[in-house]
Amino acid sequence: MHLILSSVAIQLLCGITVLFLRRNSRFTSGVGAAGPIVACVIGLIPALKTLSGIANNPIHASWNMPLGTISLGLDGLSALFLLPILGLGALSAIYGIGYLRPYREHKSLNTSWFLFNTLGASMAMVVLARSVLLFLLAWEVMSLSSFFLVAFEREKKEAREASWVYLIATHLGTSFLLAMFLLLGQNSNELDFGQLGGLTPGLAGLCFILAVVGFGTKAGILPFHVWLPEAHPAAPTHVSALMSGVMIKTGIYGILRTLSFLGPPPPWWGFTLIGIGLISGVVGVLFALAQRDLKRMLAYSSVENIGIIVTGIGVGLLGISIGSPALAALGFAGSLLHVVNHAMFKGLLFMGAGSVAHGTHTRKIDHLGGLIKRMPWTATAFLVGAIAISGLPPLNGFVSEFLIYIGAFKGAASIGNGSSIALLAVIAGLALIGGLATACFTRAFGIVFLGEPRSEHPKHAHESGQDILFPMILLAGGCFAVGLSGFGIIRASASALAGIIQPIANNGLDPAAIRAEIFFAADSLRSFTYGALAILGLIALIALLRKRLLSGRIIRQAGTWDCGYIQPTSRMQYTASSFAQPIIDLFNVFQHERKRFKPPQGYFPATAFFETKTLDTSQEGIYRPIFEMVGRTLSKLKVMQHGRIQLYVLYIVLTLIVLLFWKLR
């Protein structure tokens, strides 16, 4: 506990120190980045101990403060979320050193590093808090610090708008959380997590919905995701990596923590989460496919992955409510592991995107191309991330998806009633998401890094510096390591997983059965990993064979086969938009593509253009009308605002009098 607290304290300390340094002095970035790095080194020890079951009794501490008791705790669930918070925090900080260097001239890096440290500390605090007040305080600090970080380039209009959208969305979400905690805390006067709950089934259901909406807004599930594709691209890359990889996961943490207060889950909770998860997954990846901005695409792909995580939780909840340890264990294990995995590859991909933007000064996918020759390290790391996020072996993405799949297969085979229909939806949905993710990331990698440059931007690209590449290579290595040792990790954390599932199941399942299921999955995953290793081995063998075959033969270089067309130019290449167009057209139910075009006319056509824009259905269909209505209504209140100070004083006096009467009533 001391270690974990000091890790939080160090971040705060470094954050404050950096504020007092001279503006953009030589030490600013060093001190600023030191906070998350040291915090990671110190904090990972207790987190890993808790997860591996060495420190198996959850640590709990509380102090009496003037405003009530403040308590902290570290159990399996907190520890699991601490891993990405601390790990990716440290790597993003290293990345940030290099990434922020060009901004030295005209930006205060001190503030940025202060906020970065605050964000890291507050996220850690969110998962450690065990009393409602502290939790909400940390939650709010997290939201605000990330809001200011998004507004880092506030001279740009998009960044300003994005940060406002984010601020409004996150506070709307928080308002649901306040209502939820009020309901949850009605039976206790201390608002300590231990005393929450004890609700009637009806109220528990209401709390569940409030939690899904409130925490779901932070997590970015459909249709509350609208802030995500605005805010993540606008933030500096190391921040968007942290936000997309880790911060949105605090929403998942919140849902899981809340579930443990709510008593035994009825089946409809599981069905709801599976439905929401699959829709978020499919629609998220479809929107990702339609994006032209590299970082915006990654932001939408976060919606997709949150969808997979939520689906896994749904499968787990369904397992608890129908009493199937296989479903419960594998659903939760898969989604929790995906939390960590997604942090790794999404962090990696964001860093890759940042490195591309750094080298070429553009994020437009259709303007890039051929970067693999100019930025070989970035390209390779991005490729690793792309394979991982498509859920393909031998990288880490498949491990978590495999667990959810196996859970759904086992469940569908053994249950055989209405619930199994939901599991079929999970199998079909995950398969569709996987296929579309492959489409999405072959497009991203293929158009950005392969082929010929499509504009002037990538022609002058240069590889990024070591401090930008180092975290990426580390994360890519991590993707391999988790992919190949996933079975061992699951086996080692079986007890911790059982410990996480137990409170949610209200002790309704036998922990031994849960462990047995996880061991079963770990065994089958081990064989699976052997298969993946066999692929790697065969690749090496065939590559050797190929080398032998080609040695001494004539190997020529020529232009790409152009099917007889003379003088192909790089602008004739397939673009990202044309690559995605058939899929977008096919799924036009979910998204609206606005097309404007003027076809070429006559024998010597002068002007012709074609323009498409894919709009976010939920933004256009739900939020815009609502906010416009609110805006219209509120604009009527403008009459109150006329700039005469006397009248403002009158308002205050009137309010006080009304309040007085109300109290004396």
Next chain:
Amino acid sequence: MQQWLELATVLLFLSNLAMLGLSELGACVRTVAFQGILLGFITLIVRQEGLSVRLLILSVMSIGLKGFVFPFLLLRSIREAGVRREVEPFVGYVTSVVGGLLMLAVSMWISARIPATATAMSSFQIPVALSTIFTGLFLVVSRRKALNQVIGYLVFESGIYMFGITAVGEIPFLIELGVLLDVFVAVFVMGIAMNHINREFDHIDADQLSSLKG
């Protein structure tokens, strides 16, 4: 016997899906004919107590009317009206097929909650009957051509028929014949109306009928 019934029921549902996914009018009509023949076959084997004259007459009527007479009329009106052979749906084909699956899911949910399933030999019959009804309604609503609406109406009727012979033990013979005759008249009237509309307006797009309201 149950195997055959199961197979026929599944084929009935598959033909619904085909109707939702097919883009050519003639193919839709032929699928309707296939459905009619299938229903005649189902009529023969659906009763545990075995064959009776009543069932035989119903079966022959169904095969004769739906399998041959209606399709003949419809194909002729396609030929004579000279319409384009595309279905021109409001809702896309793939979406319609997936919608058909959802309709089956809803029907299963409903049929688990109505008591009529007791007489059915296979638990798949009632859901398929209900989903055939829904498919018919969906076809009426979601397709542009008047001819498609006739087809939708026929599918709808097939659903009611299937439901009738499965769920309700003893439908009076006359009512069933009455339903068949009703459909016959309806198809007749629609055929005539369509020809007239075609003569007046040069097309049979049902959504253009709104210009008639004055």
Next chain:
Amino acid sequence: MNAQSIVYSASALLFSPLLLGVINRVKAIFAGRTGQPLLQTYYDLSKLFRKGAVYSTTSSWVFRAGPTVGLASVLVALAITPFGRVPALLNFPGDLLLLAYALGLMRFFTVIAALDTGSAFEGMGASREVQFSALAEPAFLLCLAALACKTQSLSLSTIISRMNFGLWAKDGPALAMIAVAFMAVLLAENARMPVDDPTTHLELTMIHEVMVLDHSGPDFAFILYSASLKLWVMGALLIGIILPVRTGNILLDFPATLLGMIALALLIGVIESVMARLRLLRVPQLLVGAGVIAVIALILILR
């Protein structure tokens, strides 16, 4: 792992190019030609293995790695595919997912290798490939799920060994629908006729052929061999379902399944001869239809 599995795997490695020969021969006979020799694919392979290579100046290591990764993945897929009653070299609960993932990895690298050339044609093929495979994937996994539910097993080897005629007598409609859906997936995944045209040289209409336009020499041999192995893998599964000869005598079962494979190749040849390629807009309907049929089969089984 036992001797039978090793013998079988070796025979798969040996016989798989024959399937392409049979298909081409059937098509030739339908067209009234004599056609190429049955062993043409072997001649092509040996010729390509002996050649040098030409690489585009645009392409990078990704292009060179594509065929290698593809062949490695499909070899692993072969190692988990049972052949009739003969279990696969590798079998464990959950291996059906490894099959899907290995084929997915192969597809990923084929697609990025195509994009690496910077050719508009290959980009077009890649775009179509990812679109159709994204739709085939759910249908494929639903078929596998249906089989897993039917036989209460998560391993392909166990699933296929538990298939028998009794099961067909009991659950004929469901199994038939699985077979139909699987056949559609097989045709789509192997770039066969109603979805893709393996013979045309009009680049605008092709999918798989156009993606590999730029490969040459041993790389192209790897691609050709991977394609025939992939056809073998999926064909072996389909034959395992629809031809469950399980007399218990390996000398009878093995040739029966082998004959089944040849029959499948004949069937594909006939389909290719009598059907026209679907319009590209209609292919998604075919694949979604296959998925829907698999769902109905599952509902029948789970009920």
